[in-house]
Amino acid sequence: MKKYAYLLFGTITFIFGTLGIFLPLLPTTVFYLLTGFFWCRSSPKLNAKLIKLPAYQAYVTPFLEKRMTPRSKRRMFAMMGLVFLVSAILVDHHLIRILLGIIYLSLVGGLSWYLKKRPTTNSAE
Structure with a gap:
């Protein structure tokens, strides 16, 4: 099952x-x-x-395999931000909007710290 x-x-x-x-x-x-x-x-x-x-x-x-270009990292953060922004606009409660902002900033901070230690490729996409 x-x-x-x-x-x-x-x-x-x-x-x-x-x-x-x-x-x-x-x-x-x-x-x-x-x-x-x-x-x-x-x-x-x-x-x-x-x-x-x-x-x-x-x-x-x-x-x-840890081969993200700086452009792909920026794109990833931008898409995450767009999803969180749309969610915050659609929600009517201020507390939820604040929570979404905290979660987004935590994700950006955590992923930035994690990805900083990973090598990047310099090839353009």
Whole structure:
């Protein structure tokens, strides 16, 4: 039963990740990482196919192999900021807006600290 639940969740996150290639508000990398997590536990064959996909190679492999360009890091932070900004605009409570701001700043600070230690590539995208 657990295997089928992982397979279902992996399929759902794969669909969202693939939509994220075309829709800027959906984070492709996160959904593909979740897909790998779920499919690794349910179907090694599907996980192997996922890893070989060109989209996976383009979005996830550079993140996992620590090959992000400065431009891609800026783009990642900008997209995160856009998602948090849209969320803050749509929410009607000031406390939630403040909490979203704190979460965003924490993510930017934590990821900046983490990515600072990782090597970057200087090639232009």
